[in-house]
Amino acid sequence: MKQKALSFEIILLLLFLILFVGCTSQNVPNFEGTSWNMDTYLSNIGHLVSPVSSTKMTLEFKDGRISGSSGCNSFFAKYTVEKNSMSFGLIGATKMYCSNPGVMEQEQTYFMRLDSVETYKIEGDKLKLIDGNGKTVLIFSKN
Secondary structure, X not given: OHHHHHHHHHHHHHHHHHHHHHHHOOOOOOOOOOEEEEEEEEOOXXXXXXXXXXXXXXXXXXXXXXXXXXXXXXXXXXXXXXXXXXXXXXXXXXXXXXXXXXXXXXXXXXXXXXXXXXXXXXXOOEEEEEEOOOOEEEEEEEO
């Protein structure tokens, strides 16, 4: 009798563990093949701002790499996503000079913010990239 009760308790414990692990696992979104347009970025003075008018800032995930436009130059880097963390490798970019006011500063800030990303959040068609302090530094809309 005691052995049956013990077996029943073990089965219940195993079922509980299976359900608990299943409920806490997190689906990692597949970013491969997705592309995004930047809505806002955290400026150097700590405000979320829109990109300089007449510039388009983008981010595309493909073949384990990101690429896009900073509003002036094209860029690329490797990326890693694990659960809710995201990180980017060393960013490479073309080296054109753009004379429109604010565009080069915008580019530097974009690259700096990409470098600071540690986590992300997806809300509907929005991608929010978040730094190590929990601050949203880049917000994109899905294409």
